[in-house]
Amino acid sequence: MLETEQLTKKFKDTIAVDDVSLVLRQGESVGLLGPNGAGKSTAIAMISTLMKPSSGDVRLNGESVLKKPGDMRRVLGVVPQKIALYEELSAYENLKFFGRLYGLSGKKLEQRIDYVVELVGLADRKKELVKNYSGGMQRRINLAAAMMHEPEVLIMDEPTVGIDPQSRNHLLETIRKLNREEGMTVLYTSHYMEEVEKLCDRVYIMDHGKVIAEGTKEELKAILSDQETVLIDFDQNYPELFAKLSEIEGVQHAAAEEHSLKLIIPKGTRLLAALFHEAERYGAQVVNVNVQTPTLEDVFLRLTGRKLRD
Amino acid sequence: MGAFLIKDIMLLLRDRSELLILLAMPFLLIAILGFSLRGIFSGDLEALEMDIALVSQGDEAQAVASLQNEIEEMGLPPGETQALKQAAESASPQTMLVSLLEDESLSELVTIERMSRAEAQESLDEETVDAVITLPQGFTEDSLRNMLFGESKSGELELLVADLSSPQTDVLKSILNEFVRTVNFEASISRLSGQQSATEVSGGIETITARQPITSFQYYTIGMAVMFVLFVGSTIARQANLEQKQMVFDRIRLSNRPPLLYLSSKAIAAAAIVSVQLILLFGLSALLFQTFAADSWAFWSGIAIISIVLALSVGCLAALMVAITLRLESDAVPAIFSGGVISLMAFVGGSFMPLDGMPELLRAIGNWTPNGAALSAYFSWLLEPELSQLAGPLLRIAAVAVIFLLLALAIFPRKGGAA
Numbered sequence: 001m002l003e004t005e006q007l008t009k010k011f012k013d014t015i016a017v018d019d020v021s022l023v024l025r026q027g028e029s030v031g032l033l034g035p036n037g038a039g040k041s042t043a044i045a046m047i048s049t050l051m052k053p054s055s056g057d058v059r060l061n062g063e064s065v066l067k068k069p070g071d072m073r074r075v076l077g078v079v080p081q082k083i084a085l086y087e088e089l090s091a092y093e094n095l096k097f098f099g100r101l102y103g104l105s106g107k108k109l110e111q112r113i114d115y116v117v118e119l120v121g122l123a124d125r126k127k128e129l130v131k132n133y134s135g136g137m138q139r140r141i142n143l144a145a146a147m148m149h150e151p152e153v154l155i156m157d158e159p160t161v162g163i164d165p166q167s168r169n170h171l172l173e174t175i176r177k178l179n180r181e182e183g184m185t186v187l188y189t190s191h192y193m194e195e196v197e198k199l200c201d202r203v204y205i206m207d208h209g210k211v212i213a214e215g216t217k218e219e220l221k222a223i224l225s226d227q228e229t230v231l232i233d234f235d236q237n238y239p240e241l242f243a244k245l246s247e248i249e250g251v252q253h254a255a256a257e258e259h260s261l262k263l264i265i266p267k268g269t270r271l272l273a274a275l276f277h278e279a280e281r282y283g284a285q286v287v288n289v290n291v292q293t294p295t296l297e298d299v300f301l302r303l304t305g306r307k308l309r310d
Numbered sequence: 311m312g313a314f315l316i317k318d319i320m321l322l323l324r325d326r327s328e329l330l331i332l333l334a335m336p337f338l339l340i341a342i343l344g345f346s347l348r349g350i351f352s353g354d355l356e357a358l359e360m361d362i363a364l365v366s367q368g369d370e371a372q373a374v375a376s377l378q379n380e381i382e383e384m385g386l387p388p389g390e391t392q393a394l395k396q397a398a399e400s401a402s403p404q405t406m407l408v409s410l411l412e413d414e415s416l417s418e419l420v421t422i423e424r425m426s427r428a429e430a431q432e433s434l435d436e437e438t439v440d441a442v443i444t445l446p447q448g449f450t451e452d453s454l455r456n457m458l459f460g461e462s463k464s465g466e467l468e469l470l471v472a473d474l475s476s477p478q479t480d481v482l483k484s485i486l487n488e489f490v491r492t493v494n495f496e497a498s499i500s501r502l503s504g505q506q507s508a509t510e511v512s513g514g515i516e517t518i519t520a521r522q523p524i525t526s527f528q529y530y531t532i533g534m535a536v537m538f539v540l541f542v543g544s545t546i547a548r549q550a551n552l553e554q555k556q557m558v559f560d561r562i563r564l565s566n567r568p569p570l571l572y573l574s575s576k577a578i579a580a581a582a583i584v585s586v587q588l589i590l591l592f593g594l595s596a597l598l599f600q601t602f603a604a605d606s607w608a609f610w611s612g613i614a615i616i617s618i619v620l621a622l623s624v625g626c627l628a629a630l631m632v633a634i635t636l637r638l639e640s641d642a643v644p645a646i647f648s649g650g651v652i653s654l655m656a657f658v659g660g661s662f663m664p665l666d667g668m669p670e671l672l673r674a675i676g677n678w679t680p681n682g683a684a685l686s687a688y689f690s691w692l693l694e695p696e697l698s699q700l701a702g703p704l705l706r707i708a709a710v711a712v713i714f715l716l717l718a719l720a721i722f723p724r725k726g727g728a729a
């Protein structure tokens with residue numbers, strides 16, 4: 001129902017979004033995964049009609065929204081990366097204001113407010129000022145505000161940044177419920193692989209403004225089907241040993257993290273003998289060796305040579 | 311529209327520092343300036359009521375009589391003798407002084423009571439009188455001699471006051487100086503012409519009462535009100551900037567409301583806030599300081615008309631500032647405006663002091679500022695509640711407001727499309 005065609009946005013010295021084509025089908029939950037600066041927010045600003053693309057098109061049910069943003073705006077519920085609320089007003093007053101902007105009033109308005117605060121689990125605290133909320137509660141109201149006009153598509157830009165685990169779980173549960181039970185179409189942006197993996201049916205992976213891979217989680221992981229991810233824990237950090245191990249024949253990608261090293265190797269590579277041999281030489285102790293099924297994080301590592309979170 | 315207004319006003323009510331600037335500050339300034347500058351505005355004469363004791367140590371009748379005797383003995387031709395005798399009688403300085411102090415323009419302010427020297431001193435100590443004017447022994451005779459024969463010894467009178475630094479004292483001193491000058495002047499005239507002197511002495515007082523009868527409280531209530539309504543412009547623009555920064559503005563755009571609705575609701579919010587501000591400032595000043603004596607409907611409806619025009623013009627000003635602020639995506643404009651431009655506008659608009667002595671150009675600019683034009687409208691209404699007098703300043707305000715509005719419309723980023 002919603003698609004972008006070769007969407008591109010150039011700023012003075014950067015191409016923030018480069019030739020991005022996405023498709024969002026009714027009822028789907030789609031993830032847009034990429035590190036900071038990948039161009040996710042810029043892409044979302046263009047999709048939600050808040051920014052004009054340098055080139056390319058955004059279409060809703062086959063019709064371009066660039067000239068006529070009205071239909072798109074009616075259909076979309078946008079949850080921006082920032083908390084787009086009046087801090088000096090209470091959650092209730094914020095929701096009332098945004099509801100009235102959409103023409104709600106009277107009993108219908110009150111009912112809708114009751115519904116959305118219930119949805120995000122803040123019904124009992126709706127009268128408090130937004131500025132007195134925790135970051136997590138602010139994010140939940142940020143979602144509630146986007147839901148006031150009963151949108152068909154929910155577009156979320158990193159809705160869980162800087163948020164406590166409890167609020168995060170609540171938020172993810174809410175989105176999942178909306179998608180699974182209410183048939184809400186969801187475009188979910190994040191640089192947290194776990195969230196996208198948990199929520200989304202299909203994923204676009206972005207880096208440097210480009211979509212570098214797309215598909216269902218299974219399809220993406222299939223990129224790594226002939227590979228294995230090996231996670232080796234050591235008793236401490238051995239930078240030289242890690243560098244040495246990364247150069248073992250057959251290792252395609254390596255990522256060091258404090259006391260551990262992650263290696264992506266072709267299936268059947270005989271790694272262990274070399275591993276223990278080198279560890280011996282550096283006097284390092286191997287605490288644990290774990291062969292994992294690949295995650296989207298590994299896919300990103302494989303595709304870009306970098307980790308999602310730097 | 312209603313949603314925008316309610317939201318803007320709620321935001322303002324929760325912003326204590328803005329409220330302080332918009333309401334508490336001007337009110338404080340009205341109180342401070344109103345009290346401390348009492349007396350520099352002639353309307354304040356009403357606050358200058360004085361009880362004066364008049365002590366005459368000589369016997370005036372006797373002085374005149376003895377002078378008339380002397381004239382008789384000078385052996386002048388009968389006609390001249392008669393004229394001089396008459397002059398001596400009617401030019402009696404004491405009579406002139408009393409008639410001066412009881413003159414129409416002062417009679418409401420000054421009450422005179424004749425007393426003996428001792429009584430007067432006692433009353434002054436008990437503060438039942440504010441001043442004692444003493445005509446010493448020989449004053450009448452000396453002044454008459456001076457007047458009629460040009461003898462060098464002129465009469466001196468003595469002023470004793472309860473409070474040397476009070477504005478009353480200043481006013482009284484200037485009246486008396488005027489009087490002494492008048493006496494000497496009259497003297498020379500009567501001597502030159504040898505005719506019966508005219509005893510009209512109101513000339514000296516006119517210089518005091520000719521100024522516009524506006525009190526310091528009236529002046530500063532109006533001056534501060536027209537100045538501080540301008541701050542509403544920067545308040546509203548700052549709000550818009552915050553909305554843009556916090557991306558609430560994006561949410562508003564997503565609601566697909568016509569962008570001009572946003573702009574016009576900002577203008578109307580500003581006008582509404584200004585109206586409330588003016589009602590509170592004028593109302594409180596009237597209640598607490600009795601600033602406005604007139605309590606007729608006619609008087610207040612004139613004030614209301616000026617206030618409405620002023621409020622609408624500040625609405626247009628706010629729209630312009632909102633437009634620029636959103637276009638520049640920066641709060642520099644409201645910051646500069648509230649940090650300096652308002653003070654300048656207030657100065658050339660005459661909020662701090664009358665511009666009578668200022669260069670013509672400055673006054674012309676001031677006349678075209680909304681605050682300056684409103685100030686002159688209010689003053690002219692205070693002096694003379696005549697609707698036709700308001701047309702000039704009100705038209706100037708309206709013209710400037712229309713320019714603000716057109717500029718605002720030109721600058722406002724109409725992000726209705728996917729801009």
Ligand SMILES: Nc1ncnc2c1ncn2[C@@H]1O[C@H](COP(=O)(O)OP(=O)(O)O)[C@@H](O)[C@H]1O
Nearest residue numbers: 011012014016035036037038039040041042043
């Ligand atoms: N208004 C802008 N002007 C110039 N550069 C921008 C602007 N917005 C974003 N960028 C740049 O575009 C790139 C993508 O930014 P963004 O879309 O915010 O990435 P993400 O949301 O994935 O973190 C970044 O390099 C950023 O610096």
Ligand SMILES: [Mg+2]
Nearest residue numbers: 040041081158
């Ligand atoms: Mg972003």
